Ligand SMILES: [Ca+2]
């Protein structure tokens with residue numbers, strides 16, 4: 028289970044740096060000999076080829092991959108890649124970058140699980156800085172590494188869970204899971220935010236908790 | 245107190261749509277006659293001119309603005325605008341978009357409070373989808389409008405606050421403020437996440453809370 032990064036350009040190279048920092052496995056596909064030579068020098072797993080071709084995806088072991096990032100230069104190439112990859116591996120988690128945010132739907136239809144538009148992300152970030160500055164602070168509080176390291180955990184209540192049928196207080200969730208439960212996602216898709224201590228836990232509930240890892244501060 | 249949006253292109257137009265949705269006041273500056281004609285038809289406050297010039301900023305009432313968004317086409321134009329605007333109004337909250345993420349420092353030095361790089365935002369979003377999927381879920385839970393509307397509140401403890409000197413439990417924060425306190429930012433910059441009920445509140449503390457507005461679900 029590795030990630031395949033297709034296209035080592037401005038976006039792809041940044042994604043790779045984050046994956047390296049997180050210690051995750053990945054293989055890069057790029058069609059530039061120069062790019063591949065530099066990656067090989069650095070000892071990074073890579074495939075020289077056209078990522079829209081099945082043979083390149085096979086060389087990157089798409090069969091055992093759990094995610095694929097489509098960051099080729101153009102939207103048509105990324106769409107073609109998305110179709111090829113989802114055809115080869117229907118369950119694959121494909122994350123596609125689009126240059127034109129209007130083409131998001133096309134990518135969804137082609138099998139992309141997530142579609143990221145840098146233009147839309149950037150504009151949204153700017154808008155939130157104006158409309159919801161406190162929200163931005165929270166998100167930074169939660170995601171920024173420097174100030175406070177928080178971890179989000181999702182704890183699904185499976186059949187064998189001893190918490191089922193108990194209230195949050197009875198289940199002593201904070202002590203058992205070591206986290207602050209901020210929401211419960213129910214099986215029907217509803218989410219209960221800040222559930223009270225008397226909330227009764229059901230099979231299929233997913234507890235959404237946040238905690239601060241011990242070796243951070 | 246309005247926002248000034250400089251440049252109504254791909255980014256600027258998206259920012260404006262969000263400000264409209266939030267019901268906030270803004271004035272757009274753009275140098276295209278065509279763009280201005282269309283905005284005027286829609287009854288949107290705008291100034292035709294070069295946003296890097298003091299006269300355009302004055303026409304957009306920079307004196308009474310509380311924020312300015314720099315989304316002109318090129319980084320040099322946005323940098324020039326940032327310098328001009330921060331010279332005219334030293335305290336103004338300037339949010340600049342950069343095309344080249346490497347130039348962030350230049351913008352900081354020029355007086356931009358926040359610098360947003362769409363390429364870096366997009367890449368960061370993709371990386372988080374792979375490295376911290378649960379974190380992305382939390383952020384979406386907190387920011388997405390559809391599934392659950394949460395509001396973040398920051399409650400600074402000022403001299404007159406009756407909470408100072410009390411513990412969180414004694415202050416009955418949840419009842420008083422109607423929110424779930426997830427963190428306390430202290431005056432010295434430290435942030436205490438998930439503070440316990442016996443945490444004693446001090447002058448200058450900022451309580452970071454989240455709550456769900458009553459008329460949403
Ligand atoms: Ca790229």
Ligand SMILES: [Ca+2]
Pocket residue numbers: 251252253254255256257315316317
């Ligand atoms: Ca723009």
